[in-house]
Each structure stands twice: as structure tokens, then as C-alpha cells.
Amino acid sequence: MAEGTVRYTGSAGGFGSVKGMAKVARRERPIAGALTTLAHQNKTEGYMCSSCAWGKPASPHTFEFCENGAKATLWDLTRDRCTPDFFAQHTVSALRGWEDYDLEMTGRLTHPLRYDAASDTYVPCDWDEAFAGIAAALRPLPPKSVVFYASGKASLETSYLYALLARRFGNNNLPDSSNMCHETTSVGLKKVIGSPVGTCKLEDFESCDCILYFGQNPGTNSPRFLHPLQLAAQRGCKIIVFNPIREVGLIRFINPQNPMQMLTQHPTPLAHQYLQVRPGGDIAAIMGMAKRVLERDAIAQAAGEPRVLDQDFLDQHTHDWDAFRTQAEATGWNAIERESGLKRGDLEAAADVYCDAERTIAVYGMGITQHVHGTKSIGMIVNLMLMRGNIGQKGAGMCPVRGHSNVQGQRTVGISEKPELVPLDKIAEQFGFEPPRDTGHTTVEVCEGVVDGSVKALVSLGGNLVRAVPDHRAVEEPWMEQALTVFVATKLNRSHLIHGKVSYLLPCLARPEADVQASGPQAVTIEDSFSCIHGSWGKRPPASPHLKSEVAIVAGIAEALGYTSDKLRWDEWTADYALIRDEIAETYPELFHDFNARMWQPGGFYKGNKARERIWLTESGKAEFTVPESLSALGVGDALGRFHLVTLRSNDQFNTTIYGHDDRLRGIHGTRMVLLISPRDMAEHGLRRGELVSLIGDAGDNVERRVEGLAVTPFDLPDGCVAGYYPELNPLVPLWYHDKDSKTPAAKGVPVRIERASKGAGV
Ligand SMILES: Nc1nc2c(c(=O)[nH]1)N[C@H]1C(S)=C(S)[C@@H](COP(=O)(O)OP(=O)(O)OC[C@H]3O[C@@H](n4cnc5c(=O)[nH]c(N)nc54)[C@H](O)[C@@H]3O)O[C@H]1N2
Ligand SMILES: Nc1nc2c(c(=O)[nH]1)N[C@H]1C(S)=C(S)[C@@H](COP(=O)(O)OP(=O)(O)OC[C@H]3O[C@@H](n4cnc5c(=O)[nH]c(N)nc54)[C@H](O)[C@@H]3O)O[C@H]1N2
Ligand SMILES: [Mo]
Numbered sequence: 103m104a105e106g107t108v109r110y111t112g113s114a115g116g117f118g119s120v121k122g123m124a125k126v127a128r129r130e131r132p133i134a135g136a137l138t139t140l141a142h143q144n145k146t147e148g149y150m151c152s153s154c155a156w157g158k159p160a161s162p163h164t165f166e167f168c169e170n171g172a173k174a175t176l177w178d179l180t181r182d183r184c185t186p187d188f189f190a191q192h193t194v195s196a197l198r199g200w201e202d203y204d205l206e207m208t209g210r211l212t213h214p215l216r217y218d219a220a221s222d223t224y225v226p227c228d229w230d231e232a233f234a235g236i237a238a239a240l241r242p243l244p245p246k247s248v249v250f251y252a253s254g255k256a257s258l259e260t261s262y263l264y265a266l267l268a269r270r271f272g273n274n275n276l277p278d279s280s281n282m283c284h285e286t287t288s289v290g291l292k293k294v295i296g297s298p299v300g301t302c303k304l305e306d307f308e309s310c311d312c313i314l315y316f317g318q319n320p321g322t323n324s325p326r327f328l329h330p331l332q333l334a335a336q337r338g339c340k341i342i343v344f345n346p347i348r349e350v351g352l353i354r355f356i357n358p359q360n361p362m363q364m365l366t367q368h369p370t371p372l373a374h375q376y377l378q379v380r381p382g383g384d385i386a387a388i389m390g391m392a393k394r395v396l397e398r399d400a401i402a403q404a405a406g407e408p409r410v411l412d413q414d415f416l417d418q419h420t421h422d423w424d425a426f427r428t429q430a431e432a433t434g435w436n437a438i439e440r441e442s443g444l445k446r447g448d449l450e451a452a453a454d455v456y457c458d459a460e461r462t463i464a465v466y467g468m469g470i471t472q473h474v475h476g477t478k479s480i481g482m483i484v485n486l487m488l489m490r491g492n493i494g495q496k497g498a499g500m501c502p503v504r505g506h507s508n509v510q511g512q513r514t515v516g517i518s519e520k521p522e523l524v525p526l527d528k529i530a531e532q533f534g535f536e537p538p539r540d541t542g543h544t545t546v547e548v549c550e551g552v553v554d555g556s557v558k559a560l561v562s563l564g565g566n567l568v569r570a571v572p573d574h575r576a577v578e579e580p581w582m583e584q585a586l587t588v589f590v591a592t593k594l595n596r597s598h599l600i601h602g603k604v605s606y607l608l609p610c611l612a613r614p615e616a617d618v619q620a621s622g623p624q625a626v627t628i629e630d631s632f633s634c635i636h637g638s639w640g641k642r643p644p645a646s647p648h649l650k651s652e653v654a655i656v657a658g659i660a661e662a663l664g665y666t667s668d669k670l671r672w673d674e675w676t677a678d679y680a681l682i683r684d685e686i687a688e689t690y691p692e693l694f695h696d697f698n699a700r701m702w703q704p705g706g707f708y709k710g711n712k713a714r715e716r717i718w719l720t721e722s723g724k725a726e727f728t729v730p731e732s733l734s735a736l737g738v739g740d741a742l743g744r745f746h747l748v749t750l751r752s753n754d755q756f757n758t759t760i761y762g763h764d765d766r767l768r769g770i771h772g773t774r775m776v777l778l779i780s781p782r783d784m785a786e787h788g789l790r791r792g793e794l795v796s797l798i799g800d801a802g803d804n805v806e807r808r809v810e811g812l813a814v815t816p817f818d819l820p821d822g823c824v825a826g827y828y829p830e831l832n833p834l835v836p837l838w839y840h841d842k843d844s845k846t847p848a849a850k851g852v853p854v855r856i857e858r859a860s861k862g863a864g865v
Contacts, residue, residue, distance in 0.1 A: 106781055107818045109348075110769040113369035114321035114328060116356030118766055119169035122753070126173045126761060136179035139614050139642055143167040143175060144326075146704045150628050150638040151175065152255055152613040153756060155504035156324040157304040157632040160705025163359050168325030170753070173761050177593075178612035179642060182209025184594050186226040189215060193222040198599045202569070202829070203760040206593045211609035212646035217601050224598075224607055229650065229658060232606050237662035239586040239604045240559065245272025245538070247558040248586075249548050252278040252517050253565025254509025255613075257626035258635070259682040260652040261508070262689075263675065264563055265516035265524070267660045270535055270670070274524075274542030276517045279757075280509050281545040282570055282847055283471065287502045288513065289844035290477030294484045294726040296719030298523075299510055301499035301711050302463055304632050307334055309497035312459030314452075315343045315373075316384055316483065317469015317850070318503045321351015321767050322753040327503070328355045332370045340374040340455045345469060346381050346748060346820050350767045375452055380443035380820045381746045382473050382736035382851040387442040387449060388482040389733060392430040394453035395489050410457050412491030419716055419725050420488050426727035433733070441733040443820045461497035462487065469748075471502075472850040474737030476841040481728035488725055494716035504631040505757075507613075511629030514693065514709070515686055519543055528689050534669045544845045545570075549577050549837055552584065559586035559602065561659075563652065566595040566758040572835035572847045575807065590655050592645075595758060610652045615640045617651045620677035624651070627683070627701050634706030635694075653679060737839055738853040740822065744800050745783075747852040749828040749835070758829050770815065777856070778817035778825040787856065789814045797826070800853040801836045809833055810859070824854065 112118050127137070142148030144158040144166040151167060153174035158166065167175070188208060194217065197205065214232045215224035227235070240248060250268040252261065268276050280288065288298040295301070307313075307330040320327040332355050335341060343352045353376065354369035363370075379387050399410040416423050435446050442449070456462060464487055470479045484493070484500065492498040504510050516524050519542035526537045543551060549571050551557030560567070568574070568581055584602035591598065592612050598605075611617055617624045617640055625639045650658070657672035666672055675682045680698050687694040693709050700707040712718070718725050736746060751757070752765035752774060764771045768778075777795060789795065793814045799807030809831055819825060834854055840847045 107816045108769045109818065110350050110767050112350070113354040113356045114325070114351035114767060115358050116364065116367065116369070119325070119358055122169045122766060123172045126176055129762070130176040131181040132176045132179045133181050133642070135642065136176060139179065140167050140172055140175060142641070143171060146702060147639065149614050149640050150507065150636050152178065152507050154324045155507050155509060155631040156326045157630045157634060158636055158706060159304060166326070170322065170325055170756070174756055175614055177759065177761065178614055180209055182207070183212050183645065184208040184210060185212050186215070189224040194224065194599050194601070195222055202596055202758060205595055206759055208594055210592060210645035211594060211607065213648045214609065215607040217605035232608060233658040233662035235604065236586070236588055236606055236659055240271070240663065243558050243585060246275070247556060248273060248561070249275040249277070249543060249557055249559070250561045250563070251545070251548065251565060251567050252276070252512055252563040254279045254506025254512055255564050256512065256652050257508060257628055258511050258515050258686065259626050259679045260563070260656055261512040261517050262515040262682060262686050263653060263656045266533065267656055267665070269529065269537040270660065270665050271663070272538055274519050274521050274538055274540065276542055277519050277545045277548055278509065278512050278517050279506055279565055279570065280513060281845065283468070283505050283509065284502055285544070285844040286471035286476035286480060286841050286846045290480035291484070291500065291502065293477070294481050294720065294728060295493060295500070295713040297711055297713035298513070299633055299711065300501045300631060301493055301714045302501040302632065303708070304330070306463060306497050306499060310334065310461045310463045311339050312455055312462040313339060313341045314456065314462060314464045314483070315341055315352065316464065316466040317345060318465055318467025319349045319351060319751070321349055322751060323467070324503055325351070329357065331355070331372055332357060335370055335372050340459065341372055342375045342377065342452045342455060343373045344377050344379045344384055344387055346378055346823060347825065348376060348378065348818055352376070374455065375448070377444050377448055377452065378820055380441070381748050381823050382734050383442035383444070384470060384479050385475065385482045385730050385735055386438045386733040387444055388486050389430060389433050390435070390438040390442065390444070390446065390449035391453040391456060392486055392489065393433065394450045395457055395486070396427065396430060398454070398457045411489055415491035416488070419718065420727060421722040421724040422727040425729050426485055429729045437733055456490070461495065462490070462492045463499055463501050465501045465503060467503045469850055471841070471846055472848055473735035474839065474841060474848045474851070475730065475732060475735040476846060476848070477843040478728070478730040479735045482730055484725070485727050488727065493725065494714055499714065508628035510631060510633070511635070514629055515690070525689060532669065532685070532688055534667060546837060546840050546845045546847065549573070552577060553580050555580070555583070558584055560584060561588040562597065563590050566597045568597045568600045569595065569758045569829045569832070572832055572839065572849070573807070573837040574833045576805070576837060590652060608655055609646065609649050610655060611640065611644055611649050613638060613640055614642045615644045616642060619651070619654070624679045626679065629709065630706060633709040633711060635701060635709060636706040637701035653682070736851040737848055738801055743855050745854050745856065746823045747797065747831065747834060747854045748823060748825040749831050749849045749852065750825055752827055773813065774827045774830055775812050776815045776826060777812040778815050778819060780819045780821050781816045782821055784814065784816055789856070791816055794859050796857040796859065797831065797834055797854045798857050799834050799836065800855045801839060803836060805836065807834050807836070
């Protein structure tokens, strides 16, 4: 641990998390009964937390929620309201000067609103007027110029209808937040094992004896994961972490639901080995481990002991093993140590744990997916796992940790810009219209289209797209040239202020709220990270009587466009969501048969996964070894004065929603405008603690990118890299800087330089 660095000395969980919840409960001023709502979170017949996508066990704890899930729920159930009066008092231009935090703290949106250019304000309108206005603005536009974005929260029912609406309108422009997140998985994992999603089940964590843990931060982003990790560590499973930052959530945990542990305050150590890999250094680190596995196999063979490689599996189930083996043998340790920033001995020790484990799970998150060679990194993790047959057996497999609570499910039911992933023939037959067959836009292509003027309208089902994307400065101005923007949202955010010529802001019910339609109260469904599908009932009174459900809003737009027929029954679907589930079951019978009956199964019903059964839906029909062309996942290499910037989430935010200005688990308080940097780099560049500096882009494309006013903060990081918060630092990420295969923005290895305010010069 580097001396003099800012850090948190407590454990993940413990009293800190209880205090964190209490703080947000005070700040959000939740409505009466909101706290009892938490007791139903993630329980069968309860409602599914709208924070992360972590699995919901069949036998939940008394309180199956975490600090950050509680924050998300209380954020929905606040007493504060953002009403037409508020909008009458503030022009949109004035609101653009507000902080993101202050925008969302105005509370829940209460009325449908239309942008009025004359007064530069959002003014109230009724729903029919909004739907008619949207339809009138959409109708003259070429179908391919309109985008239907979705953030990964909306239910399976809403998502299925939304995809239908876009295709009926005439495009596959259906990007979602996944395009900035795990699209690398959808493309990369699909290519090598034929499955776009993880192969593990939640119960695999009960029998694995090694977990390789790459670039995911459970303490903040999926705190309920800490429980299975704690149990695994307690029964001797060895967790090996690869992360440039020593995240407390992977080091020690006090279970707030365990009274003994809370009383004694003795944390459970989690990581057996913590390897502070350089950003983008995972390919090299894994290559080092692969070399050691080969060496161990040779030693075992020479000694007449059981093989370390699973040769039967390699022969029967894999393709291109020899090519990978040759490359691993040919790669030198000097290059591996340089690119990974790790020592040969440490990588060999990690590989020895892996070799001695019978069942290994590989977990990963944004530290892997958000790189220029992110799909290659995923391929490398799979290479290592295949060497010992760790995919397709109990207690082992791939575990990408998804972000938004239904982001995986949205892809399952048709929100995808890739038409080959959607059963379009079936949709044509089921609904009597010809869906378009050409590929739609990813989020990066949406931005490019906005910049070049070919994208003319954006319908946004949740999210905060213009804030979540890279290169704010290039994108924001042309964004306002669009003919139409439509935002379906629960709270006000910056995207609503970066609006088109015509703009509507449509307030919707949040997941914990009762959704009553013509046939009575409605439930919805979501899919978690483990491909389990759960029903969810909202029970709380809606924030305003003027809110509509997301299903009703999508249906309202479709009806106003005149898309009703005997097969497109928007009205009936809105009246009874069970009918939408019947349609989903008809489109995807293998996954969703008996949907309405199975949705209440404790623990959710499992959608199945062919790779788990060792059926490989890949080009070769086998699991594919891949040979990375470079040992670094970065798109831009080292240079004098250049740093690789990692953009992070704090413990007090959900993506672009900022709950507060502390990041308790990293010891940072009161500000998000920090530049985390190693004391060695500080000394080398003569930087003082607390000094304000600017970051400037260093991607070599002659475009000026800059963020000012960052406080230098000594932090335990590998040399040559710096870190800070998303979305404040997004102006530094070039739009073209994304994963080669999936176009996921490479937000974890952004080339930057530091500029000192006083001298105006680079360091
Ligand atoms: N409370 C809360 N929960 C959330 C969210 C939230 O914002 N707040 N967001 C949700 C969403 S949409 C998502 S996608 C997930 C995101 O959850 P995560 O996948 O955990 O995403 P991040 O916090 O962006 O960063 C992940 C980790 O990657 C590490 N890292 C950075 N670069 C590298 C690298 O090159 N190699 C390795 N090995 N590690 C690296 C970082 O230090 C960090 O610990 O969480 C979801 N859950
Ligand atoms: N630099 C950098 N950029 C990143 C990332 C990063 O790590 N670094 N991470 C990327 C990732 S992983 C993701 S997923 C994206 C996130 O991108 P998005 O999903 O587009 O953004 P969010 O911040 O999750 O959206 C928040 C808004 O959603 C609305 N909302 C909340 N709940 C509901 C609801 O129930 N219904 C509706 N209709 N609206 C709701 C609220 O108005 C809120 O303001 O950002 C990406 N951008
Ligand atoms: Mo995400």
C-alpha cells in the first residue's frame, strides 16, 4: 500500500453501509411506507430492485437489499416533486447551468411536458396532445433517421413493445445502454463460446474453489454479490483479483445482516491475492498465467502425474488450441511484465492457484469491456478457462456482471440494433408487417449520426444518453439540431435539456409503484445477470396521478402513429400485460413457454444456456481459442507525459445519477472533481496534494478535449495511470475510441495529459 494515499480504512458493508443508507433516507425524504417497501425488495411476489442486475436467490435473506439498492429505491420514492410550476420558473437554458445532482434532486416528474421554444421552458400538456405531437413530428421523417434508445431498466413487457414500435416505424435503430457497457460481452463472448451472456448460475458460487476476478467493483456496483463472495472465501475458495485500484469491496467485508460480525467488527478477508494490473494489462497478465499452466502441465507429465490441461476437453470441444498454445509459448516474460505491470512470480502464483483448483469462475465487468481491445480481453479470459475445461461444468464458468437491472433482458426480447439476433420472420408472421432487415445504430453510431446530421430524432426510453456518451463537447451542440427528442423518464436530467426542436418529456411510473390498468394491477418481469426471469409487483402509490406506465406510453405513441391492427393490439396489451407475455412466449417459445405461470417461480425461471451444456453455437461448432494481436487492451500506447485515464463510478452514484459527493469506500469526501494519481507520479511531475489541474485529451487527433478544476489526490494506483469520475470526465473520451468489434466506448484507458493551472503547461 503506497504511503500517504487517500483510502478507506473500514470494510465494505458493516456500519458504513448502514450509515450510508440512513443518510440517503434523510436526504431523499421518502414517502411514508417506503422503508417497508425495502423489505419486499428482490423477493418472490415482491418487486425487483431497479439498481443492478445481480441475481435474486430463491431463498432470500430477511433484507435482500444492499446500501445502493436501498438508495435506488428511496430515490424513486422521494417526497420531492418536479412540477410544472418548477418549469415555469426556470428556463431550459438556465437549467443547463445546474449540476446533475441538483437537477435530479428536484424530485419526481409529475406531468407530461412539451418544450415551448417561445418561452424556452417545458410547459404542461395532456397525454393525447403529447402522443399526437410526437406522431406528427415522427411521420415526415425518413424511418432510418430516427433512433429508439433504451436504458436497461424498462421491463421485458415494455422492451418487447418498444422494439416492435421501432420495427413497425421502419428501422433497427435500437441501441441501448448495453452498447456502452457489456456489448463487448454480447459480441466477444458470443464469438468464442456461442453465448452472448454468462454461463454461470448463482449456485455455482457455492461449489467453485477459485474465482478469477477482473475489473468489477462489487462493493459499490453489486453489493449483494459480497454475500456469496464471503461464503466462498469462508469455505476456502481462493479469490484472485485483477484491478488497478485496491477496491475495499474485494478486500474485506462485514456482513451487515450478520449480528455477530457486526458486533465483533471482524471482517472476512476476501481476496487471496490482489494484483494491481495496469489499465488494459489483463491480456498480458492472462498470457503470463497461461504460460505457467503450460509449464505446470509439462512438469506433471514428466512426473507421470495427472495432467494440468484438460486434454480430453481440448480435443473434443475446442478449436484453434494449437495456435494459442504456440503464441503463449512464444510470448516473452519481459513483454508480459511490462504490459501488465505485474511481476512474473505473482502471475505464476496466481496460475498455481488456478491449476490446483478443480472449478474456477471468471468474473468480469467494465474494467474488461470498456477497452479498445475489450473483446480480445474476453477472448483471453476464455482461453485460460478452456485450458482446464472450466466452461460447462458445475461450479465453474464465465460470469460477466451486468449493469442495469434488465439490460440483459432487453436484448433477449428484441431491443437490438443487430437484426440477425432477432427472429424477424417470426415477427413478420406474428404481427403482419415486414420488419426492416438492415443493421441499426449502436450508441456511438447514433452520436456520429447526430454530428453528421443523418440522425434527426431520438426517442429515449429512460437513461441520460447525451451525458453517458463520450466526447460531450462534439456531440451536445448538434444534438439540439434534431427535429424531435422524446424522453420517458422518472426524474429530470441533463439529456432533457439538450433537446431537439420539438421535445416532449414524459413522466413514468417507477418500478416500486403500483401499475393499475383496465384489467387491474399489473406485474412486470425482468431478467437478471444469471438469465433468470422474475416477476415484479409495484405496490407504492404513484408519485403523481398524471403518470403513465412505460407500457402505456410506448403503446400511446404507436397508436397515435396509426399502428393498430387485429394483430397489433396496443390497447388490449396495455389493459393486461399477461397478453404481452403471451406474445413474447409466441415469439420465443423455447425461452418463454408458459411465461405467465413460470414468472413467479422462486429465484426466477432459468432461460437456459447452450454453452453451459457444452453445445457451442459458434462458427466452428466448438469453443474458440483466439490469438490476441497485442498484449495491451489499450488503443493508444505509452508516451512521455501521457497517462491512461480510468473513469469510475463512486459509491454515491448510479451511472449519471449522483446521489451525493462522497465515495466512502475510496476515502474521498465532498467532491467528485478529483484526479487520483500515484504519489510517485505526483512527485515525478511536481504535483501537490489538493492542487487544481486540468486533464487534456492526448489521443493524437488534434481535437481539443479538456476538463478543468480537478484536485490532485494521492491514491494507490499503478504508475502511468490516473483515475476520476464518470460522467464528469466523459468530454475526454474521443467518440472514435471504442472497442474494435463491439463499439463499446473505451472509458477505462483514455489517453490524457495533465496541465497545471498555474503554469498552463503540461507536466
Ligand atoms: N451503485 C451502483 N450500482 C451500479 C451502477 C452504479 O453506477 N452505481 N452502475 C450499474 C451499471 S450500468 C454497470 S455497467 C455496473 C458497473 O459495474 P463495474 O463493472 O464494477 O464498473 P466500474 O465501476 O465502471 O469499474 C469497474 C472496475 O474496473 C476496474 N478497472 C479499470 N480498468 C481496468 C483494467 O484495465 N483492468 C482491470 N482488471 N480492471 C480495471 C476499476 O478500478 C473498477 O474497480 O454497475 C451497475 N450497478
Ligand atoms: N466515461 C464513462 N462513460 C460511461 C460509463 C463509464 O464507466 N465511464 N459507463 C457506461 C455504462 S456501463 C452505462 S450502462 C451508461 C448508462 O447510461 P444510461 O442508462 O443512459 O444512463 P443512466 O444514468 O442510468 O440514466 C439515468 C436516468 O434514467 C431515468 N430513469 C431512472 N429510472 C427510470 C425508470 O424506471 N424509467 C424511466 N423511463 N427512466 C428512468 C432518470 O431520468 C435518470 O436520470 O453509461 C455509460 N457511460
Ligand atoms: Mo452499464
